[in-house]
Every structure is written in C-alpha cells, then in structure tokens.
Amino acid sequence: MRRLLPFLFLFCGCDDSPQNAESTAPQQPAARELVSTPEFNGENAYIHCAAICALGPRYSGSPAYEQQLQYLEKHLHQYGWQTERNSFSAPNGVKMCNLRAFRSTTPCPLLLSCHIDTKVNIAPGFESADDGASGAAVLLELARTLCDDRVELIFLDGEEAFARNMSETDGLYGSKHDVARRGDQLPRWQINLDMVGGRNKCIAIPVLDTSDYMYNHYAAAVRALGYSEASWTVWPGGYMDDHLPYLEAGVESLNLIAAFSGSNWWHTPRDNMKRICPHSLHESGSMTRQLISQLLSEGASDAP
Template identity: 35%
Template sequence: MKRVPLAVLLILATLAVWYFTRNPPEPPPPVGTRVAFEPIPATLAEQFSGAKAYEHVKAIVAFGPRPPGSEGYEKSLVYAETVLAAHGWTTRRQSFTRGGALTFTNLLARHAQGEANWNRSTPVLIGGHLDSKAIQEFRFVGANDGGSSTGILLELARVLSGDPAAAAQVELVLFDGEEAFGPNITPEDGLYGSKYYAHAISKRATWPSLGIVIDLVGDSRHDFLYNPEAPPAFAAAAERAAADSGLKLRRAPGPILDDHVPLQNTGLPCLHLIGDFMNMPYWHQPGDTLEVIDPQALEQTGRTTLRFLSQVVPPG
C-alpha cells in the first residue's frame, strides 16, 4: 500500500536535492539586517477558530478553479483583500509575468500600517498558496490544496488583529503559481510566486527572522509533516506546539519541494507544515473538495502556528 507513495517521495526527494544543487542558496543577508522577533502571547492560540477558517475555505472553493490568471483566482483575491481589510490589514498585490501572456499575483498583507513600508520586512512571514492546479481533464477546486492554507491565513489575520503588537510582527502572503503546469513541481515548473517573492525580499533593506509556510492542512485523517531542513529550534518548537494543539505532526522523511524552498534558498529559516499529501488519494484529483476539509484540522494547524510563534527562538 505504501509502495507508490514511497516511490513518489523518492522522486520528490531526488528533485529537491537536484534543485538545491542547481540553485545554491544565495549568500545569507548581512548581519544586523534581520528584524528582531519577539514571541507572541500563547493565549492567542485559543482564539483561532476552525469553524471560521472553514467558512473561508468554503467561500474560496465556491469561486471554482483558480489557476493563475483565471476568473476564480481574481474572485479569490478580492475575497481575501476584503477579509483582510475588515481586520485592519493593508494589502498589496505583487504581480509579475512569466512566459509571455500569463500574469501571476501574490497578495501581501500588513496590519495597521496605513503607510506600510514594503521596503522593510516584518520579523515573521506566514505564507500559503492561493492558486489551484490547472487541470484540463476535470474541474479541480483544490479545497485542501490551496484552499485550506488560505482559510487559515485569513483566520490568523482576524486573531492577530486582536493583538496589534503581535500582528505588527507578521507579513501574510498568499502565493500564486505554487502549482506546476506539468504533472509535478520541478526546479523549472511551479513555485513561481514564492520564487518571485523570495527574490523581492532579498532586495529589501531589512529581512524577516523566520518564515512559516503551510499547505494541504485541512484533513485530519492524515499525519502532518514538517521540513527536515528546519533549524533544530524550529523543529522542537513545532513539535511542542503541535502536541499542545492536538496535531499529529512528525518530521518528513525527506525534503519536499514547496513554497518554503525558494525562501530557504535566500537564507531565511523556515518551518513548513504540510499534510501527508502522498497518502491522500484525492491529491490533484477531482475528490479534493470541501468534503475532505475538517474544521478541526484547520483549528489545530492554526493553533500550532500561533503556539510556535509564542515559543520559537530564531537562530542568531
């Protein structure tokens, strides 16, 4: 039963190694340019509502498929902008083109900054992808794959807005173009938005201290994994935060190519949280619909994220 998923994992691990080899990390940012991070209050975690995050996933899925440049993607962007603005976040669309006509748009958000200085970073970046995979053969809405992380980011925006000091430390980013146009993410195909974003923050005057990237986190029937390349302090804090939140989290057996990789390649230490997608029979299949989403999984992931931020110490 595990043979096929393991084969897929091996291919992904090989691709990840290949990616690291072909794209060696950029030099780390100069000492002193990282914005210092102050742990947020642990009590914020209890305010994260899986039911509220679920309502956002439901709304996004109702817009239909949302591959880059689609009507569904634009409607999802407007929805996210509306929710973020309602909780005091200033948003900015970061658009760019690849391969001619196609335009990608990342959505960046900062709290309570009428004059958000986008040339300077916040201490923390929390990201997830908004796009759904473009599949011609059937209607693919990516409730878990893209929808779940978006729902969590929007509910995090609400919770954080209740503590302006905590919210001021965070930049929320919805990435476009995470999905490849070919069957799988490769070094050349996929992660378009996070690659562009990583390049853009490497030009800023100051850098975040840490990043968190979440993906496929809506299904509690599967284990959750974190990136084996996370710094030991991140791994320890993530495991504690997950245990305190009831989330079944373990270290992934090998590297996974996702939006955290371009960020890590710029020298930004990241925590990547992802459901064990290789064992999800509906991954990139018609079955990735609202029915697989469990509000409790969203709640546990959201609370794990906040508890992680209440206790993690970024590498000096």
C-alpha cells in the same frame, strides 16, 4: 509540490479513507456565518475554505483567481490589515499575482505563507480544497485574531507547475518572485501552510528542509498544545514547496504540510470540501498561533 525522497511510508494514523473519515468526522458546522470569538475559530476557517472553493478552480490569471483575491482583500481590510498586490508574469506569459497583508510597513521578522493557485488540467470544477484553499482559510482566520505588526501574510500565486510534475524551472513562481523582490529585506522566519485542513490529516514536516532550530520549535509547539506526535510528525525527506526559495535565501523556514504521498485525493477531484473539517483547520490554526508566539517571544528576548 513534488516529493523528493520517496523512500518511507509514515505510519502516523493518517487514514483518509471515506469509512474512517465518516466514523471519526466531527460534526459539520451548523453556523454559516462568521463569528467573533477571541480565539482562532475552525468553523470560521471552514466557511472561508468553502467560499473560496465555491469560486471553482483558481487558475493563475483567471476570473476566479481575481475573485479570490477580492474575497481575501475584503476580509483582510475588515480585520485591519493593509494589502498590496505584487503582479508579475510566469515565463510562459501567464499573469500571476501575490497578495501581501501587513499591519505595519516596517519589514516584519515573521512571514506566514500559503499558495492560492490551483493546478491546471485536473477536472472541470476542481475544488482543490486542501491543496491551496485550506492554507488561505487558516491564514485569513488568523488575520482576524492576530494584531501583531511583526507578522506579514502572503498569499502566493504559481506554486503549482504547469506540467504534470514540478521541476526546478516549473512551479514555485510566486515564492521565487517574492524572494527576489525582497532583496536583502527578507524575514527572519517563515511558516508555510499547505494542505492543513483534511480530516485525520498527518502533518509531516520535511526533515531535509528543516533546521534543528525550527524542528525544536515545532516539537515544542506539539508538546505545548498536547497534540499527538503520531499526527504531528516528520517526513523523512524534502519537498519542493513554497518554503524552499526562502530557505535557500537564508530564512528559517518551516513547512507545515500534511502527508499526501500515496493518497487517493491529491491533485484529483476528491480534493474537495468533503475532506475538510473545522477541527482540522482549528488544530492547524492553533499550531500556527503557538509557533508565532514562540518565535516572536524568542525574537523579543534577542533584542538588545
């Protein structure tokens, strides 16, 4: 994604320095097998994140991207979800594929999204652990614990630009394709997850891209979970990210994204599993569950 308004630094306790990370890091998970707890489990999400990163860079159209699709499909099917691949090509000819997951073929009012491609030309073996894999890991663990046929998941290709920086015409290929493909069958709500697994992260939703309606839901969820308002805050600008095509099409969108401006890891080899922690994934999963609950209960009360 690209930051649009680089005008303020957020003092929100998101120190990502190694020293700070070491001093406050939760224990790494001892278990290396998925567990069947009734609630969202951050260690399960951590295992998924590590398994995805172990595939290496997941460039669009690459064998590793295909392996990632198969990994996601295997688990989604185990958890009772149907899946559908939507293949397309970027204007430069690169093959891309969005993966949808749903429990009902009836259009769902709530769409959860993340991107699963990794940026090219970073470094051999670039893990892109937070920028991509963390969102997929949270959605996959949510899929295990979520049996609501009003929710659809989509794992998007082509979020990253081919050029160094994203532009109006380079990047967001998967989300633009999906919005166009749906026509007038758009969801009512979308929650996009991006960079949601870093240690000591600070989720900072972009105020310019967030309606009062979705901000109020976000603020209510932060209060309901008792989360720190310093670590779950707002970014005083906008982002180019996978929420935008949906937002511009009229969907109520919320982009759950960590502050990354000025970080020393974003789009570098330091975005690896050493930055990821189960507790952070757990918080992001719990936040998403809370938002799902709020939105769907509101939708139910709106029903005639």
